[in-house]
Amino acid sequence: EDKVVQSPLSLVVHEGDTVTLNCSYEVTNFRSLLWYKQEKKAPTFLFMLTSSGIEKKSGRLSSILDKKELFSILNITATQTGDSAVYLCAVVYTNAGKSTFGDGTTLTVKP
Amino acid sequence: SQTIHQWPATLVQPVGSPLSLECTVEGTSNPNLYWYRQAAGRGLQLLFYSVGIGQISSEVPQNLSASRPQDRQFILSSKKLLLSDSGFYLCAWSGTVSSKGGGHNSNQPQHFGDGTRLSIL
Numbered sequence: 407e408d409k410v411v412q413s414p415l416s417l418v419v420h421e422g423d424t425v426t427l428n429c430s431y432e433v434t435n436f437r438s439l440l441w442y443k444q445e446k447k448a449p450t451f452l453f454m455l456t457s458s459g460i461e462k463k464s465g466r467l468s469s470i471l472d473k474k475e476l477f478s479i480l481n482i483t484a485t486q487t488g489d490s491a492v493y494l495c496a497v498v499y500t501n502a503g504k505s506t507f508g509d510g511t512t513l514t515v516k517p
Numbered sequence: 518s519q520t521i522h523q524w525p526a527t528l529v530q531p532v533g534s535p536l537s538l539e540c541t542v543e544g545t546s547n548p549n550l551y552w553y554r555q556a557a558g559r560g561l562q563l564l565f566y567s568v569g570i571g572q573i574s575s576e577v578p579q580n581l582s583a584s585r586p587q588d589r590q591f592i593l594s595s596k597k598l599l600l601s602d603s604g605f606y607l608c609a610w611s612g613t614v615s616s617k618g619g620g621h622n623s624n625q626p627q628h629f630g631d632g633t634r635l636s637i638l
Binding site: 412447450454494501 | 568629630
């Protein structure tokens with residue numbers, strides 16, 4: 407059975423800290439791994455990773471994929487209170503875009 | 518630019534009543550469309566997906582059904598709601614490219630509507 411496991415389930419840090427969120431997966435027919443940020447309603451897209459070892463970067467956020475060890479990490483440097491959210495990892499495993507999602511990591515950034 | 522609209526934002530329904538949630542996408546054609554349910558503190562569970570008009574695939578046995586009467590319209594329905602149908606329902610779309618042998622290759626990010634919070638009493 408395909409599964410995606412995120413860790414930690416929740417994390418509380420202070421502004422300025424650096425955090426690393428983890429996502430491991432066991433999926434047949436892997437096509438891509440995606441990270442989303444969910445605040446109150448719609449998850450918003452952060453990164454899509456398809457190749458191992460190539461870092462994707464956007465401002466203070468970065469992510470990398472290891473297809474041999476079947477995991478990805480999402481790093482956030484110099485955290486701000488606006489980074490507080492649930493971060494979801496999803497793995498796409500079919501041509502139609504079917505995805506399995508992890509349960510998310512709830513990040514709380516305190517002032 | 519592409520936008521996705523989902524309504525209503527919240528809904529309170531009695532057990533046994535019917536349900537219809539609607540989702541429309543603008544600014545793109547022939548998208549793949551998805552319905553998810555999210556339980557509190559959990560990830561998204563895929564309920565249905567559609568690669569074209571009238572083409573619906575169901576992922577889990579359930580009390581719900583989906584329909585795609587138009588290219589950019591996706592509807593989630595139930596004839597009689599159960600207490601267990603409570604949850605947060607999200608509609609999403611992704612772009613497609615033609616693949617060899619037909620079909621719609623969609624290894625692209627999904628974009629989500631704002632969701633419907635459904636409470637069954």
